[in-house]
Amino acid sequence: MGHPVSGDDDDSFEVSGPTHMRSNGASKIVIDWDNPEERRCAMACLVKGTYVMENEASKRRIYDDQLGPAWWETFGFRMVKPFINDTHPYDQYSYGAIFSLDAPYPRHPSTPEFVVVFRGTMLWHPKFMDELLQDFWVLFNAVTDYTRFKRINPVVHKVISSSDSVWLAGHSLGASMALEMGRKLMLEKGRNVPTFLFNPPHVSPAPVIHDLLAEENKTRLYTVSFMFKYALANMFPGYHQHTKQLFQQLAPWVPELYVNHGDTICRGYIDYFVERQLVYEEHPRFAKTAGRASYRDMFVCMFTDKVQPHLLPSARLWANSTCKEDAHDLRQWWKSNSDLALTTTQYGYDPRNGALSAWP
Secondary structure (H helix, E strand, O other), X not given: OOOOOOOOHHHOXXXXXXXXXXXXXXXXXOOXXXXXXXXXXXXXXXXXXXXXXXXXXXXXXXXXXXXXXXXXXXXXXXXXXXXXXXXXOOXXXXXXXXXXXXXOOOOOOOOOOEEEEEOOOOOOOOOHHHHHHHHHHHHOOOHHHOHHHHHHHHHHHHHHHHOOOEEEEEEOHHHHHHHHHHHHHHHHHOOOOOEEEEOOOOOOOHHHHHHHOOHHHHHHHHHHHHHHHHHHHHHOHHHHHHHHHHHHXXXXXXXXXXXXXXXXXXXXXXXXXXXXXXXXXXXHHHHHHHOOOOHHHHHHHOOOOOOOOOOOOOEEEEEEOOOHHHOOOHHHHHOOHHHOOEEEEEEEEOOOOOOEEEEO
């Protein structure tokens, strides 16, 4: 009793957590919230905690001490509210939680008061088909239409209205949830919420293009594609103006995107921002318009006015080129910088003239 069974070391903070952050065997880890590396590690651990919490519940594991709380309590957080799918009273499961940080007052400006966290898909979960269904909503850019999102939306808005220091975080499918929540808060309330997205899915042919073409040919292909998108966007003036307005509203919001070069699920974000900037440097007129356009969105625009563009005007992209055998694994994101090969680039959009920019 009190010890996880064989094979559960992955859920143990003591075994699998960020041991490099421990100092002199202290039971608590004090985060420097101005340090990007420590912010990344802490947010990744909170997301991991939601996985462990559901893992323990779904497998009916019994311990003297649960493994989940260590992933947030070690950093001074306490769970305020788990997100529970209770559609069926006798078949409930969690997919995220709201955490509160116990910090001394006055609170440091860089310190979050609440963090809203969403886990990703659990393929071995007893409710596997329901988990998989969530991914299809991402595929069709309809996360906000799904019941899970609609149910938590008012809860998150309530937290937002009670605090001016709320963060969002998620991994994989959970990153899509956090991204759409952050986007919605920016558009509807003008709230620029710090958002941490680990391996966020990006539906595009980018991984295939990346594998088949050399860099020079890839840029040529994207240039031709941008020119074609430019022409198509001007054929749909309503869509053109709608995306322009959205980009202007969203430009100040700069979510943190943590992606891996070897991860086909999120690889599209790397190519989207990199190629967008390369095309802009040679053909700014095309890139300003085409950078907001999506073939999928324009296709939907042919049948309905309710188009929800999924592209981002601004972001800080953290790209890792190690851990390629586990490129979509969350655990890479609580490792130290010395264990990763990270590059960081911030991409921006000027709402005044549509100019695109990139800097380290």
